Structures are given as C-alpha cells and as structure tokens.
Amino acid sequence: MTVNLLKRLGLNKYNVDKNSHIQVNTDICLTCKDKPCTKVCPAGTYEPSPDGRIIVHYERCLECGAALVACPYGAIKFTFPEGGISYKYG
Amino acid sequence: MSFDADVIIVGGGLAGLSTAITANREGLSTIVLERGEYSGSKNVSGGRMYTHALLQLFPDALERAPLERPVTKETYEVFCDEGKKITFSFEHKTKNSYTILRAKFDQWLAKEAENEGVLISYSTLVTNARREKDYIVVETNRGELKAPLIVDAGGVTSPVSRFLGIKKLEPKTLMLGVKEILDVKPNLPEDEGEARTIMGLIGNLKGGGFVYTNKDTLSVGVTIKVESLYNSNLPSHEIVERFREALGIEGNILEYSAHLIPYYGYDKLSNLYDRNLIVVGDAAGFLINDGFNIRGMDLAIGSGIVAGKALKKIKEMNDYSKTDIYYEMLKESFVLRDLKTALRSFKVLNEEEIFTKYPKILCNTLSKLFTVTSDGKERPINVLITESKNENVNTTKMLSDIMRLFI
Numbered sequence: 001m002t003v004n005l006l007k008r009l010g011l012n013k014y015n016v017d018k019n020s021h022i023q024v025n026t027d028i029c030l031t032c033k034d035k036p037c038t039k040v041c042p043a044g045t046y047e048p049s050p051d052g053r054i055i056v057h058y059e060r061c062l063e064c065g066a067a068l069v070a071c072p073y074g075a076i077k078f079t080f081p082e083g084g085i086s087y088k089y090g
Numbered sequence: 091m092s093f094d095a096d097v098i099i100v101g102g103g104l105a106g107l108s109t110a111i112t113a114n115r116e117g118l119s120t121i122v123l124e125r126g127e128y129s130g131s132k133n134v135s136g137g138r139m140y141t142h143a144l145l146q147l148f149p150d151a152l153e154r155a156p157l158e159r160p161v162t163k164e165t166y167e168v169f170c171d172e173g174k175k176i177t178f179s180f181e182h183k184t185k186n187s188y189t190i191l192r193a194k195f196d197q198w199l200a201k202e203a204e205n206e207g208v209l210i211s212y213s214t215l216v217t218n219a220r221r222e223k224d225y226i227v228v229e230t231n232r233g234e235l236k237a238p239l240i241v242d243a244g245g246v247t248s249p250v251s252r253f254l255g256i257k258k259l260e261p262k263t264l265m266l267g268v269k270e271i272l273d274v275k276p277n278l279p280e281d282e283g284e285a286r287t288i289m290g291l292i293g294n295l296k297g298g299g300f301v302y303t304n305k306d307t308l309s310v311g312v313t314i315k316v317e318s319l320y321n322s323n324l325p326s327h328e329i330v331e332r333f334r335e336a337l338g339i340e341g342n343i344l345e346y347s348a349h350l351i352p353y354y355g356y357d358k359l360s361n362l363y364d365r366n367l368i369v370v371g372d373a374a375g376f377l378i379n380d381g382f383n384i385r386g387m388d389l390a391i392g393s394g395i396v397a398g399k400a401l402k403k404i405k406e407m408n409d410y411s412k413t414d415i416y417y418e419m420l421k422e423s424f425v426l427r428d429l430k431t432a433l434r435s436f437k438v439l440n441e442e443e444i445f446t447k448y449p450k451i452l453c454n455t456l457s458k459l460f461t462v463t464s465d466g467k468e469r470p471i472n473v474l475i476t477e478s479k480n481e482n483v484n485t486t487k488m489l490s491d492i493m494r495l496f497i
Contacts, residue, residue, distance in 0.1 A: 003343060085132070086128075
C-alpha cells in the first residue's frame with residue numbers, strides 16, 4: 001500500500017509562515033547536475049524544474065535540517081521557521 | 091552589567107531541560123528558549139531510551155514518566171538476497187530501557203521543570219547569537235536576551251554554535267532518520283516490548299532500520315548516512331515506505347517525521363564548550379553506536395546533568411570563560427567514558443563494508459553450511475574465504491572487524 005507523500009505530510013500539523021524559511025540561488029542550481037537536495041529531502045521539498053533550476057515547496061518541510069548540508073555549492077540558505085511543523089505522537 | 095538570567099538554554103528537549111532542572115536545583119536563575127509551541131513538538135527520535143540517566147534526575151521516573159514499553163526483547167535481522175535472512179533474538183525481563191514517544195515525554199519533562207521553577211519560553215525562535223565583551227546576546231523573534239552563560243541544547247543543528255561561527259555541519263558526520271508511527275497495537279503483554287534492528291532492506295544505502303513497539307503503536311524508521319543519499323536512485327521520501335512494505339507491516343500511518351542524527355564518534359567531537367558557552371546533547375554530537383546499543387537520549391540527559399552542575403561552579407568562580415570545567419567534569423562522567431569505550435566499535439560500524447558486503451558474505455556462507463548435497467562439504471573457514479573472495483573482501487580483515495566489535 002503506497003501512501004502518497006502529500007497524504008503522509010498531511011498527517012502533521014503545520015503553521016506555515018507567509019515567507020519561506022528557505023532561499024535558493026537558482027542560478028547556481030543551473031550548474032548542478034546531480035541536484036543532491038532533491039535526493040536528500042524526505043519531504044520532497046526540493047523538486048527539479050525542467051529548466052534546470054529548483055522549485056522549493058517550503059510548506060512541506062519537516063525541519064529535519066538535511067537541507068542545511070545538502071547543497072555542496074552553498075545555493076540553499078535554510079533558517080528554521082517561526083511556527084512550522086508540530087508532531088503529535090513522535 | 092545586568093543580565094536576563096544566570097543561564098539561557100537554547101532548546102527545550104531532553105538535554106536542555108535536564109540542564110535547566112539541574113542548574114535550577116543548584117540555585118541558578120535559568121531561562122529555556124523552545125522554538126516549538128510545546129516541548130516535544132519539534133523532537134524526533136527513533137524512540138528508545140536507556141533510563142539510567144533519567145533516574146538520576148527523577149529516581150521515581152519509572153512510575154511517573156510517560157514511558158511506553160520496557161524493551162524485553164532485542165532482535166537483530168539481516169536481510170540478504172534471494173530470501174535469505176539472519177535473525178538473532180535475546181529476551182530479558184528488564185527495565186533497563188523503554189520505548190518512548192517524544193511529543194509525550196518531553197512535555198512531561200518540561201512540566202516537571204516548570205513545577206520546580208524553571209522558566210520556559212515557548213514559540214521562541216533564536217535567529218542569531220553574538221558575543222559581546224564577556225557575555226553572549228541571543229536574538230529571538232521576541233527580542234534580545236543576554237546572559238554570561240549560554241547552553242546550546244538546540245539539537246543536532248546546534249544553532250547557537252553555528253551563529254557564533256564555531257561549528258559547521260558536514261554531511262559525513264550526519265545521518266538522516268525518517269520515521270512513521272503506525273496504529274498497530276503490539277501483540278505483547280503490557281509489560282513487554284521489542285526493539286528490532288534491521289539491516290539489508292534499504293538497498294545500497296549506508297544505514298539500517300528499526301521497529302519499536304509502543305503501548306498502542308509501532309515506530310518504524312530508517313537511518314541513513316546523508317552522503318549515501320546523494321547517489322541514491324530512490325527518493326528519500328520513499329525509503330521508509332519501501333522498508334515498511336518489505337517487512338510486511340500494515341496499518342494506518344499516524345505521523346511522518348524526519349531528523350538529522352549526529353554521527354561523530356569520540357575522536358571527532360569538537361565544539362563542546364567555548365567562552366560563555368556550553369554545548370549539550372545532540373548539539374555536542376553525543377551518540378553511541380557500538381553494535382549492541384544505539385544511544386543518544388541518555389547521553390543528552392547525562393550531559394545536561396553535568397552541565398547544570400558545571401554552570402554552578404563557573405558562576406561561583408565568577409569567571410565565565412572557565413567553561414572548560416564542563417569538559418573536565420564530562421570526562422569523569424559516563425557520557426565521555428562510554429563514548430571513548432565505544433570508539434573502536436563505532437569506527438568499525440562506520441565502514442562501508444558493514445552495510446554493503448559483510449551481510450551478503452555471512453548469508454551466503456551460512457546458506458552453504460546449512461545445505462547438504464551429494465557434491466560434498468567444505469570446511470566452514472574455506473566456505474567463508476570463498477564467499478569473501480566473491481565480494482572482493484579480505485577474510486582476515488572481515489574477521490578482524492567483527493572481533494573489534496567485541497574486544
């Protein structure tokens with residue numbers, strides 16, 4: 001039984017800021033072939049765009065911190081959000 | 091100079107709260123800054139705590155704390171190709187460790203701290219920190235606070251240390267944990283629980299998985315070296331799901347969470363203290379994996395207790411640069427002693443072959459040893475040498491690695 005990622009993320013409680021807590025220099029993404037940010041994030045926050053840049057779905061973020069170390073070129077600036085995710089059970 | 095408190099603790103998890111409770115009992119004025127709306131709302135852990143450190147803080151914790159189940163059965167499972175699997179189980183009716191759910195447990199611990207007089211400021215996000223002449227200012231979404239002693243208890247991403255420029259996160263010293271909680275009630279008596287450690291079900295990724303039985307739920311998760319995810323063909327958000335399906339566990343998912351895990355080892359620890367600053371718990375990189383135990387929570391509480399006592403000594407000296415006192419006390423505690431003891435095993439368990447080649451060699455060797463045909467039998471050591479050669483592994487090194495886990 002495969003559960004859609006968005007359904008799984010929807011189980012959590014979010015208080016999303018109006019402004020993204022993640023900033024990406026997408027010009028740098030153009031030069032990055034492997035796009036490790038898309039591989040590392042367990043919430044699908046970083047999605048490759050057909051134009052070679054990155055689309056950021058910051059409202060999905062689980063605040064695990066993986067993005068802090070994911071980009072080898074320093075294109076991602078990540079700060080923890082005010083509000084953000086709250087876990088009920090974990 | 092007037093300060094907002096003797097000590098400001100950034101992070102209201104296990105390490106921060108243990109520091110706060112101890113420092114408060116030692117007579118220091120203490121403020122905890124917690125970015126979640128309650129303690130535990132941001133915390134993710136596999137979910138197993140060895141309770142000895144908690145019992146130092148609260149001797150009656152086993153009766154009062156919201157623990158889930160005592161771990162009375164330890165199971166190791168190594169999955170190999172072609173349906174082969176090695177299983178090892180050990181049962182012991184003990185209360186040495188419990189499964190826990192941090193959203194419940196940390197709230198309880200925070201309430202205990204508040205009842206003892208600790209001030210916790212929730213929904214308070216530290217956005218920066220800067221050093222002034224002989225104190226540190228923390229900038230928050232509620233304004234600035236200053237204190238001569240700051241404790242970085244902000245978890246693996248150690249925010250204060252990073253803001254002060256004394257720590258940089260590197261992927262090689264971090265693992266990613268991804269976890270689901272399922273509404274599956276374990277088929278066990280209420281005073282029994284199981285911890286399963288599982289290898290071989292996440293492809294070529296460096297890491298493993300776990301299943302812990304809670305009172306009415308299961309915690310199912312994987313831990314993976316961040317670097318190994320870079321070359322993965324499987325998106326990280328599908329890994330835990332594939333793992334659960336491979337184990338045949340079915341149930342409704344109640345929660346999906348993720349967290350970084352520090353993986354430094356005793357010889358790579360740094361950033362434990364600085365002028366006006368003490369670092370505890372995950373922020374200090376305290377994690378032990380020696381093959382028998384994977385521990386972080388008792389080290390967080392233990393380092394917090396040591397920190398609280400050290401803070402008192404530093405205040406009494408009226409010299410807030412003397413935070414090395416914390417390090418000296420830490421060396422005498424179980425925290426650094428156990429980390430040092432575990433170093434050899436930790437290094438072995440950090441090697442790639444452990445995840446990728448050794449399980450296959452052991453499975454194939456055992457498969458041959460348990461098979462009888464008319465072709466005749468080989469001596470076990472010869473089977474092992476052949477299987478090692480097939481995987482381009484030096485048999486002596488493999489046996490040496492396995493021995494290093496015990497010696």
